[in-house]
Amino acid sequence: MARVAKPKPQKTLEQTLWEAADKLRGNQEPSEYKHVVLGLVFLKYISDRFTERRTALEAELAADGLDAEAIAEFLEDRDEYTSQNVFWVPETARWEYVLGRAKLPTIGQDIDKAMDAIEKENASVRGVLPRNYGRDGLDKKRLGELVDLIGSIGFTSTDDHGADDVLGRVYEYFLGQFAGKETGKDAGAFYTPRSVVKTLVEMLEPYSGRVYDPACGSGGMFVQSAEFVKAHGGKRSDISVYGQEFTDTTWKLAKMNLALRGIEADLGEKSDDSFVNDLHPDLRADYVIANPPFNVSDWWDAKLANDPRWKYGTPPKGNANFAWVQHFIHHLSPKGTAGFVLANGSLSSKSGGEGEIRENLVRAGLVDCIVAMPDKLFFNTGIPVALWFVSKDRGGNGHRERQGEVLFIDARKLGTMESRRLRVLDDDDIAKIADTYHAWRNHDGGYEDVPGFAKAATLDEIEKHDFVLTPGRYVGVEEAEADDEPIDEKITRLTSELLAEFDRGAELERIVREKLAGLK
Template sequence: MARGRKAGSDGARKSAKAQPSIQATLWAAADKLRGNMDAAEYKHVALGLIFLKYISDRFEERKTQALADPEEAILADERDLYIGDNVFWVPESARWDYLKANATSEKPTIGALIDQAMLDLEAENSSLKGVLTKNYARPELDQVKLGGVINLFSNLTFKDAHHGQDVLGRVYEYFLGQFAIAEGKRGGQFYTAGCVVRLLVEMLQPFKGRVYDPCCGSGGMFVQSERFVEAHNGQRNDVSIFGQESNPTTWRLAKMNLAIRGIEANLGPKWADTFHEDLHPGLKADFVLANPPFNDSGWSSEVVRTGSRWVYGVPPASNANFAWVQHFIHHLAPHGTAGFVLANGSLSSQQSGEGDIRRKIIEADLVDCIVSLPGQLFFTTQIPVCLWFLSRDKSNGLVRDVKLRDRRGETLFIDARSLGSMETRTLKVLTEADIGRVAETYHAWRETGGRYADEAGFCASVRTESIAAKGFVLTPGRYVGTAAAEEDDEGFAERMGRLTAELRGQVEEGARLDAHIRAALAGVGYGW
């Protein structure tokens, strides 16, 4: 078993236990304050203010520490003191106490003050340039309600052992999730369910090297996993993060989401479409983590469909699934691994040359593991999805201080469709136990210290020849079989006798209850 896995699970459990109270309270109040504003617009109002509150709290905390130290006290108003400790320099016009003091003035100007605060922050901190929302003074945003939001968020203090990042991370993540629900299908463009991210991270363990997400949304692959944050904070220089996002507002969300976690990332100098303008053309990543748009039909152009990325075949213009797969492969280092979400159709489609592309990828021995997921894990779609894991090198070796088995010519299939618990009427989540079961199965199969065995109905290790015999289809259900039925030693006669006796007892109990009801009705003058 790889070192550190248990600690991460414990951290995730602590996070889950700590989650709903303060976040849900803030959301309920803030959502009421937004009135008739569309969730997609209000998202940037609320999340921008949360970001502003955090960096102001962090600044004030560092200033208090400086003033308490005689040697640092003379530097308390020096910008370099804060920048050197990875704390944003916050000018007076952007400090929360100043905004709170002006939030409920008789002549509401709070929106203009917030816009100016955002401009001043960007001017003082180059990494925030072009990132922050600056339209709080627009007429359609009720200034009185905006002042109410300022007062509401003033009750939250981002201070704890991790400089407020744990508290802030949970609040920010909760708000992102709630906005994803409120926005419906559009919300899926920036948000991936946390349990899916945790499963990907538990299996890949991307804690050392270059991590890449070419469709990063709001940065969830980098920050939603408590383990990833802990590992990154513990050994900051061990991890380099690269990402790209085509939607300008979502790109800004990602920049803020990473900044509040103290995670340095290269998301490119701007937002850009990955296929048309790859901002990291020479990158060879140790890990790729991604949740690309499902079955995207608007990805292509004649220019894009030429080039060095399509080694295994030109993807069809009607579906980007295998464009994404080949883009991931293109950016993998010689020993790199990738884990990503795709629609189930990618496992078996034969349309428009997709079957041929999949066959060539399998024949190149790149497919490490396929996991079928249960339905209803996403806010925005009921399309059945799966996880793909690709590896440039499936031979034995040493990765992350863990010795690996030689799995060349083999692929692990895991059917996890029966896992998960309903969190709401329409949303299912993978529990920590579910995530642990799938991840441990994978690591037991991949690592020399693990005790792996095929389990009917759940997992199977399959040779490439057997996959070829099934037409290069990668649907796990075709390989894992069905779970063995429980043995039943009860004979037919005994069973019928038992069931008949149970039925007789139920009929007698029904007659007794009918008599009781008739008697009760007769007692109030309604007998028959």
């Protein structure tokens, strides 16, 4: 019987781009070549979307009976593209033009000129696109091969890579590959896995209003929030986006990422420290959604000593976790809710006054819900995390009966391993968590405690646990299925099953011995 060849597994976008980046190994430092690749991905992405819109527009105009001259004129009308949230891409920046020059020694200069042309025509990315492709230290032969390889990836709306946080995904993958090197150690601060972001967004439900992330990384929180609004029949303009990012290259990438999606965002005029130089001091947001860097130890500045944000206690100088929590609360509107990721240590730590701050937050009725998440959700750190939800509006929106309670959800058993090192939550997992939260928040939502998974704990119960907020302390153990089989019958049944397995094992051993004897 002919052996059927197994189909080769399809390479993921990330794997393809890692191979692309690998072409630059030895010629560029890892911290440099990821920016080389990401700039080209951006160029290819906007060019593919431009070409897709151009093709559709040409078909529309032909169907309307316009002649070739009129069609050609319309095809060069930038408003026909920008009105559809598509970048206007000048001719010398279109991918087919760049690809045609990939083998020339001037390819680096050609790419730099393409970036200049795009910035000139599109204000949303002015001053943020990567440059310096023409520098002497960048091997032009390898750069040309990189252009060829990226040219094989499609980014239209019908491609697998056309509707996602593309730049964030690729950057996260690169940081994961660099894990252990200096460039990889802060990946958690840069990019939050999609299933974690989606869980936050599905629980917060930001249908409209002001959305704020003061540690916005590549802007993935905003992308998912906008997708949520769109999925529920709204327009992306229903939410106003505000953010801040400390690292300059990451701030630029966020601007690029949001521009790709047609999301207008106020990320400030530059990158900056959210604690020392808050770029949105007067903002009071309806939703805060964030994944701040975990356990940052060098965040303190003398200017912060008597900051009005520390209403519930001055955070320890050696850990920024509760500085972030209070920064989020400070920026909430009177009806606002925040959802954010913190390391599990934030649930129980008492060092530097953290226990007192946590107690003050609970007593003030701000802590809404704590979700213990599974491990291995992040590319390059196995650190377990929790989702916190704090709300200033616990007395409204059907929430009145839940005052004096905190909902604890233990989701550590959810998720499936996508690879040996990475776990993901699927839509059913996310719905289980979000639906439980929504049922609890709405007093007529039919909420009931689920042993081993969810528990609405009172202030007295939390006080008995000394204001430690680890969900496992509250949810108890999962109820075992009832077993009505009498013990003597169970022993007889199990003994019979075991002896049958022994017999089966002996038969298999006999067959194997015969086969081996036949080989002599």
